[in-house]
Amino acid sequence: MPPRQIHIVDNDPVAAMITQRGLQTMLGDRFTVSVASSPNAAWLACADDRVDLLIVDPSPHVGGVISLVRAVRTFRPSIPVLVLTAYDTPGLRAKMRELGVSAYVAKPVDLHDLLPVVTGALAGMPPRLASGPSLATISASGIVHGK
Amino acid sequence: MGELETLRAQVEALEASLQAAEARAVQFEHEAELQHGRATHLGARLNTLLSISAxxxxxxxxxxxxxxxxxxxxxxxxxxxxxxxxxxxxxxxxxxxxxxxxxxxxxxxxxxxxxxxxxxxxxxxxxxxxxxxxxxxxxxxxxxxxxxxxxxxxxxxxxxxxxxxxxxxxxxxxxxxxxxxxxxxxxxxxxxxxxxxxxxxxxxxxxxxxAAALQRDLAITQSLHAEAQARLNTAQAQLLQSAKLAAVGELSASVAHEINNPLYAARNSLYLVEQDLPPDAPQRAFLSIAQQELGRIARIITRMRDFYRPSKSELASTSINSILRETLELVQTHLRHGRIHTTASLDADLPPTIAHADQLRQVFLNIILNACDAMPRGGELRVTTQLLQARPEAPATIGVIISDTGVGIAPEHRPHLFEPFYTTKPQGTGLGLAISAHIITQHGGRITVESEIGQGTTFTILLPVNSDVQDQQS
Incomplete structure (x- = not known):
C-alpha cells in the first residue's frame, strides 16, 4: 500500500521543516510528509489527487493560501484541510470555519498535541469546523477549546 | 375837673387794653400749650416710626x-x-x-x-x-x-x-x-x-x-458642572486608556504572530531532540528548562494575543449569571484550598446580553483569581449581579460586583492597575487586568475598582444590555 501523502504549505521555511520532520518522525513510513514549494504547487498536487491531507498556514504576508483552501474545499472536498497558523485571529477562525476546514490549530502547538489532530483528520473524521460551534482550537498551552 | 376826667378815661382805656392783653396772653398761652402738646405727640410718633424702622x-x-x-x-x-x-x-x-x-x-x-x-x-x-x-x-x-x-x-x-x-x-x-x-x-x-x-x-x-434662591441655584449648577467635569475627565481618561490598550493590542498581536513561528520551531526542535536522547542523558535537564521557558514565552504570547477585539461572529446572547456560575465552579477547588468563602448573589431577572462569553469568562476568572491572591490567609469573596436602570425608558446596564476581604491595593498602584505590563506580583505578566479592561471596553462597558488597604477590594463591571459592540478589525 503506497504511503499516504501530507502536504504542508507554510511561508516560514523553518516552521514548515519542523512540521514536516516532526510529523514524519511520529507518523512513520506509512506517510510521506512534504513541504510544497508554493500554494500553486500544492494545488497541482491536490488536483492530481496526490494529497491525503493538506496542512496550511494562511499568512497575511503571502497571498494564495486562502484561495488554495477555497479551491480544495470546492473542487477536492474529500481532501481534509488542517490550518496550522501562527496568525490566529477570530477573523481568520471565522473565515476558515466558513470554508469548512477540518481542523484549526494555533501555533505554537507542541507536536505531540498536533499529532492526534492530524491522525483524526486523516481518519476522515467529519469536518470539525464546518458546523461552526464544533471548531476546535489548540492553544499554545495545548488546551483544546471547543467552540 | 377836666383833667381828672381825662385821666379816668385814660385809666379805663388802659384797663381795657390790659384786659385785652391778658386775654390775648391767655389765648397765646393756650395756643403754646396746644402746639407743645402737638410737638410732643409728633415727637412720640417720630420716635415710634424710628423704632419701627429699626x-x-x-x-x-x-x-x-x-x-x-x-x-x-x-x-x-x-x-x-x-x-x-x-x-x-x-x-x-x-x-x-x-x-x-x-x-x-x-x-x-x-x-x-x-x-x-x-x-x-x-x-x-x-x-x-x-x-x-x-x-x-x-x-x-x-x-x-x-x-x-x-x-x-x-x-x-x-x-x-x-x-x-x-x-x-x-x-x-x-x-x-x-x-x-x-x-x-x-x-x-x-x-x-x-x-x-x-x-x-x-x-x-x-x-x-x-438672592438666596439664586445662590442655591448657582451652587447646584456649580455642583452639576463639577460633576459633569469629573465625568468628562473620567471619560477622557478611559478614552486615553482605551486608545493605549488598542495600540498595545495591535502591537502585541502583531508581535505575537511574528513570534509564533520561531517559537513553534524552537519548542518542537527541542521536542525532536529529546526524542533521540537516552532517558538518562544529562542534557535532558537543560532541555527541560529550555522547554519550560519557551512554554512561558508561549503563555505570554497567548495573553498578548488576547488584546484582539471580538468579532461580531463570535458574539452571542449570553447569560452573565451563567458565566459567573461556571467561573466560580471552575475555581471552586482553588477557593476551598485557599479557605475562601464565596457568596454569590445573582439577580435572577438579569436579561441576556450580546457578548463574547469566553472573553467575559476570562475577565471574571482573572478578577476572581486576583481576589484569591489578595487573600493568602483566606477570606470572603462576594459576587453580585444586578440590573441597573435609572428609568424605564433609559438603557439598562448589568452590574457585576466582585469584592474580596483581602489586603487591598495601595493607593499608588490604583491609577496603573489597568495599564499593560504593570504588575506588583513577582511572577505576574501585568496583562491580566489590562486585558480585562480592554475586553470590557470592547463590550461597550466599564470597569472600576475601589480598594482600601487591609479592608479589601471591589471591582465593578458595568455592561450594557444588548450593546452594539464594534466590529473586529482583523
Missing part, C-alpha cells in the same frame, strides 16, 4: 414685619379700630391679607385694600368720600368687611400703598372707630412713612430670598 431693618421674617406694622399702627394712629396689611402674591398678583390688628381676621375681605394698592400716595377718607368708597365695594366684600370690623361703618380711613419704585407690593389700611378720633390730614405723612418703611423692608426680604 425693627424692620433687623427683622428677617415677612410675617413678623407685617404683624409688627399693624400692631404699631394701632398705637401710632389713635382711634384706629382695625389695621389690615395686604401683600401682593408674586405669582398671581392678587392681594392677600397677611396681618390684621384690632379686627377679626377675615382673609376673604379685601375692604379698601385694592383702592389703597393702586393709590399714588397715602390718602385720608372721611365723610362722603369714605361712604362712596365703601359703597363701591363688592357687596360680598362689604359684608365681609362689616363682619371683620368691631365698629360699622368706620368713621374714617387711612390708606397707603406699599410700593418700591413702580413695583406694587401691597397696601396698608387703617379704619377709624369713633368720631371723637377722626383721622386728620397731618396723619398722612406718618402713614405714608409707615407704608414706605414696610414696603422697603418687605422688598429687601424678598430680594434677599431671591
Amino acid at each position: 425693627a424692620l431693618l433687623i427683622s428677617r421674617d415677612v410675617d413678623a414685619i407685617v404683624q409688627l406694622v399693624v400692631n404699631e399702627a394701632i398705637g401710632l394712629f389713635p382711634g384706629t379700630c382695625a389695621a389690615h396689611l395686604f401683600l401682593t402674591e408674586p405669582e398671581t398678583e392678587c392681594l392677600v391679607l397677611r396681618a390684621a390688628a384690632g379686627a377679626v381676621e377675615r382673609r376673604d375681605s379685601l375692604g379698601l385694600a385694592r383702592m389703597a394698592s393702586i393709590a399714588p400716595r397715602a390718602m385720608l377718607l372721611v365723610g362722603p368720600e369714605l361712604e362712596l368708597a365703601l359703597e363701591q365695594l363688592d357687596p360680598y366684600d362689604r359684608e365681609a368687611l362689616r363682619a371683620a370690623l368691631p365698629l360699622w361703618p368706620p368713621s374714617s380711613a387711612l390708606i397707603s400703598p406699599l410700593r418700591v419704585d413702580a413695583q406694587r407690593l401691597g397696601a396698608l389700611v387703617l379704619y377709624g372707630g369713633t368720631n371723637a378720633h377722626l383721622y386728620h390730614p397731618r396723619d398722612l405723612p406718618f402713614i405714608q412713612a409707615l407704608g414706605d418703611l414696610t414696603a422697603v423692608a418687605v422688598d429687601e426680604l424678598t430680594q434677599r430670598a431671591r
Whole structure:
C-alpha cells in the first residue's frame, strides 16, 4: 500500500521543516510528509489527487493560501484541510470555519498535541469546523477549546 | 375837673387794653400749650416710626414685619379700630391679607385694600368720600368687611400703598372707630412713612430670598458642572486608556504572530531532540528548562494575543449569571484550598446580553483569581449581579460586583492597575487586568475598582444590555 501523502504549505521555511520532520518522525513510513514549494504547487498536487491531507498556514504576508483552501474545499472536498497558523485571529477562525476546514490549530502547538489532530483528520473524521460551534482550537498551552 | 376826667378815661382805656392783653396772653398761652402738646405727640410718633424702622431693618421674617406694622399702627394712629396689611402674591398678583390688628381676621375681605394698592400716595377718607368708597365695594366684600370690623361703618380711613419704585407690593389700611378720633390730614405723612418703611423692608426680604434662591441655584449648577467635569475627565481618561490598550493590542498581536513561528520551531526542535536522547542523558535537564521557558514565552504570547477585539461572529446572547456560575465552579477547588468563602448573589431577572462569553469568562476568572491572591490567609469573596436602570425608558446596564476581604491595593498602584505590563506580583505578566479592561471596553462597558488597604477590594463591571459592540478589525 503506497504511503499516504501530507502536504504542508507554510511561508516560514523553518516552521514548515519542523512540521514536516516532526510529523514524519511520529507518523512513520506509512506517510510521506512534504513541504510544497508554493500554494500553486500544492494545488497541482491536490488536483492530481496526490494529497491525503493538506496542512496550511494562511499568512497575511503571502497571498494564495486562502484561495488554495477555497479551491480544495470546492473542487477536492474529500481532501481534509488542517490550518496550522501562527496568525490566529477570530477573523481568520471565522473565515476558515466558513470554508469548512477540518481542523484549526494555533501555533505554537507542541507536536505531540498536533499529532492526534492530524491522525483524526486523516481518519476522515467529519469536518470539525464546518458546523461552526464544533471548531476546535489548540492553544499554545495545548488546551483544546471547543467552540 | 377836666383833667381828672381825662385821666379816668385814660385809666379805663388802659384797663381795657390790659384786659385785652391778658386775654390775648391767655389765648397765646393756650395756643403754646396746644402746639407743645402737638410737638410732643409728633415727637412720640417720630420716635415710634424710628423704632419701627429699626425693627424692620433687623427683622428677617415677612410675617413678623407685617404683624409688627399693624400692631404699631394701632398705637401710632389713635382711634384706629382695625389695621389690615395686604401683600401682593408674586405669582398671581392678587392681594392677600397677611396681618390684621384690632379686627377679626377675615382673609376673604379685601375692604379698601385694592383702592389703597393702586393709590399714588397715602390718602385720608372721611365723610362722603369714605361712604362712596365703601359703597363701591363688592357687596360680598362689604359684608365681609362689616363682619371683620368691631365698629360699622368706620368713621374714617387711612390708606397707603406699599410700593418700591413702580413695583406694587401691597397696601396698608387703617379704619377709624369713633368720631371723637377722626383721622386728620397731618396723619398722612406718618402713614405714608409707615407704608414706605414696610414696603422697603418687605422688598429687601424678598430680594434677599431671591438672592438666596439664586445662590442655591448657582451652587447646584456649580455642583452639576463639577460633576459633569469629573465625568468628562473620567471619560477622557478611559478614552486615553482605551486608545493605549488598542495600540498595545495591535502591537502585541502583531508581535505575537511574528513570534509564533520561531517559537513553534524552537519548542518542537527541542521536542525532536529529546526524542533521540537516552532517558538518562544529562542534557535532558537543560532541555527541560529550555522547554519550560519557551512554554512561558508561549503563555505570554497567548495573553498578548488576547488584546484582539471580538468579532461580531463570535458574539452571542449570553447569560452573565451563567458565566459567573461556571467561573466560580471552575475555581471552586482553588477557593476551598485557599479557605475562601464565596457568596454569590445573582439577580435572577438579569436579561441576556450580546457578548463574547469566553472573553467575559476570562475577565471574571482573572478578577476572581486576583481576589484569591489578595487573600493568602483566606477570606470572603462576594459576587453580585444586578440590573441597573435609572428609568424605564433609559438603557439598562448589568452590574457585576466582585469584592474580596483581602489586603487591598495601595493607593499608588490604583491609577496603573489597568495599564499593560504593570504588575506588583513577582511572577505576574501585568496583562491580566489590562486585558480585562480592554475586553470590557470592547463590550461597550466599564470597569472600576475601589480598594482600601487591609479592608479589601471591589471591582465593578458595568455592561450594557444588548450593546452594539464594534466590529473586529482583523
